[in-house]
Amino acid sequence: MTATETQPRLLDASFASDNVAGVSPEILQALSQVNVDAALPYGADPVTAQLRDVIKETFGARAEILPVFNGTGANVVALQALLPRWGAAICSAQAHVNNDEGAAPERLGGVKLLPRPTAAGKLTPVDVHAELKALGFVHAAQPLAVTLTQSTELGTVYTAQEIAEVAEATHAHGLGVHLDGARISNAAAALGCSLGEITAEAGVDVLSLGGTKNGAMAAEAVVVINPDRVAGTDFIQKFSMQLASKQRFVSAQLLELFGTDLWRRNATQANDQAAKLGAALAEIPGVTLSRPTEVNATFPEVPTKIADAIRDRYLVHVWDTAASGNPVLRIMCSFQTTDAQIQELVDVARRA
Ligand SMILES: Cc1ncc(COP(=O)(O)O)c(C=O)c1O
Secondary structure: OOHHHHOOOOOEOOOOOOOOOOOOHHHHHHHHHOOOOOOOOOOOOHHHHHHHHHHHHHHOOOOEEEEEOOHHHHHHHHHHHHOOOOEEEEEEOOOHHHHOOOOHHHHOOOOEEEEEOOOOOOOOHHHHHHHHHHOOOOOOOEEEEEEEEOOOOOOOOOOHHHHHHHHHHHHOOOOEEEEEEOOHHHHHHHHOOOOOOOOHHHOOOEEEEEOHHHOOOOOEEEEEOOOOOOOOHHHHHHHOOOOOOOHHHHHHHHHHHHOOOHHHHHHHHHHHHHHHHHHHHHOOOOOEEOOOOOOOEEOEEOOHHHHHHHHHHEOOEEEEEOOOOOEEEEEEOOOOOOHHHHHHHHHHHHHO
16 A cells, blocks of 8 residues: 555645635735844833734724634633623623634633524624623522624624624623634724724724734734723733744734725635525525525535535535535635636535
8 A cells, every 4th residue: 555545635625714824925925024133022022012002993992902812712801801700701602612623712711602593603782682681690690791703603794783782682691702803904994984983982992903804923812902800811811821922923913904905805715705605506496595694604505415525636625504404614715716626616606
């Protein structure tokens, strides 16, 4: 048996997620530009100072940014800073914090999650009210925060109004609002709004700001928007192992993304490619989109033979089983997805 015979065939990962993409050339260039001279560590450098100004312009004068290494870390830091020791966070049952972070919020942050089943990944004021029954009951973890994901794990988007309604219900009972914005750029690009409109202006208190899925190499951040509801973030960041010593390199990536319109350009490109792909697949007999393509993921419901043909060539996730019994695939695009790649996948599906 030869070595190649023993190795599994590698599937094309181009549509598996948006974090399969490389790094935006602008960000690589920004990294090499800051790779000169010495700079003070732990955020005391001039690049981080510049980033702080950009974040205040984007999220309001009281906003503070804490650059971190990854999205799970951002969520763990943000939720700890929002909640007292006895607090719990209401989330969608489909939320990344609930399913895909190895229980890091619980294990490392000591944050209990209160998952709610949702139709399209989105929480509403009804979910908030349903959990409030536990407030003041000493035997229950206290629901003292809500965590939303924008855009959601189901590729849906909260409008600014929907976030504001959840925030209003939340704040009315003294709870705080966290928003997991690993893909907030895709959401803002889809809505045609600013990042501030779906965060600070809608009542979000603390944000996990995503960079990596949208062209950064490894850069996310916690943004404290309302310091009246969030405490001790810098200490929590340190003991949660999310404080970079050579922070200028994380900050430089975020500065390039959010100090220019790169965040919107990359996100728009990824969204447009997913819309194109979804529309082309939907023209194939037997294929329907299980929901509209709102951001950079499309969820086609496909006959099994088409699903098999796609999955024989590509690494894509079977997300669900439709009422018809057919699989629903999640196919994701990034800022790097080309028209040729889309055409190839559509051809594979059409030939099945
Ligand atoms: C919605 C959401 N939040 C957070 C994360 C966590 O990011 P990381 O893998 O960098 O920890 C992801 C990653 O897939 C995500 O999709």
